[in-house]
Amino acid sequence: MTVMEQEIADYVTRVRAALADLRPAVRDELTEDLAEHLAEVAAEGDEPLADRLGTPEAYAAELRAAAGAGGPAAARNLDQRAAAVAASLRARLRVADRNLGPILGYASASEYLRLLRPAWWVLRGYLAAMLITMVTTGASFGLLPRLGGSTLAALLLLAVCVVASVWLGRRTPTLGRWPRIAVRAGTAVLAVFAFAGFVNADDRLGWNESGYQPTSEQVPFVRDVFVYDSEGRLVENARLFDQDGNPIRLGYRECVREGLPESNQGVPAYPYCPEHAPFRSGPVGPRPSPVPPTPAPAPTPTDGPSGGSAPTPSGGTTAGPAPSSAPPPLAPLPTALAPTPVPTSS
């Protein structure tokens, strides 16, 4: 399309937009030779059409008056008003399109976007493959559509979808009305899906980043925690809590222990790997029978949850000696410790 043809098309569009309130048949009749006429006028000289004929809106008003077609104030039904609004909107869009063009280095923005169309077809194929994978396998939005977890299948599916999308893209203009509407609707669904998918994937990326950081930044590289009582014995199944009664999670569960409770209500029990204890040579306490050596703090665990909370407010975290007695009484500890923030905060 030459610049002149573009100018003529724009002029016709704006004249028609200004006549949008007329019955479609009347409007078509009034503007049917307009393009040809403008071509003749344009051939007269290099002057822009608007200089020679006035603005499209003025032209439309003159045409309307001379044809006795009635003014815009004539009774209009809702359809015609909607059509008028839509037409003027389209005309505005065309103007914006042409004004944006030079910024991008093209005659119009749509001309530039048209160049990007094949790229969009490729992206659309990729999104279709991703949607197929997510629907059939329930996978989350990732980078590759791993159908059945296989990379080869992913690449195959990707290739098929991209080729199909490009093929469809090249044929869309030749399709009938309903197939074309179906393609457009499908594309719209993919666009929405893509937006949601990318937002979701981005969120998960952010989560992964923070997930790599250790919970406690002051003590990096903690893999396991070993608690020793006052007599140097390794405390097993120790639970750590902060001032609010929240369990402190450190390290990584590297070894699987059998027979011992892995965690109590989601509270990690330290150490994860007692056999890796750094100070083994000390007076290793008899693990199965630890009750006799520590008689002093015994009342705390034996009192149960109701009595246990009484002594703890003085020092919630200094309950260290108490757990050394035995693993089983520790079970109610989390619940017993939970009330501690209440007295300290009041």
Add this chain to the structure above:
Amino acid sequence: MDTTQLLKGVLDLAVLAVLREEDGYGYDIMRRLREAGLDEVGDASVYGTLRRLFAAGLLTTYVVPSESGPHRKYYSLNAAGRDQLTRSGKIWRSFATTMDTLLDDRGVTA
């Protein structure tokens, strides 16, 4: 007085007159009017007038394929149009004569 104001009243007659000898399409008709001295006639006015005269049944149209561009819609006077031209022409002449006399009597020079 603005010529465009006067034109509004007589454009129908002018269009009918330039179509008397020969059929024509929109741009062609406009050119004939300009050549006849009606420089200030607007393109849209001519097209609108053609449409209105056609709707009133004074003109018939036919499309001629053009080898040098798009098809052109030609307008031609039908019997009703010729009739109208004769009547309107008489009215105009009588009106113009009346106006000429009026101005002559008052000594307004041409």
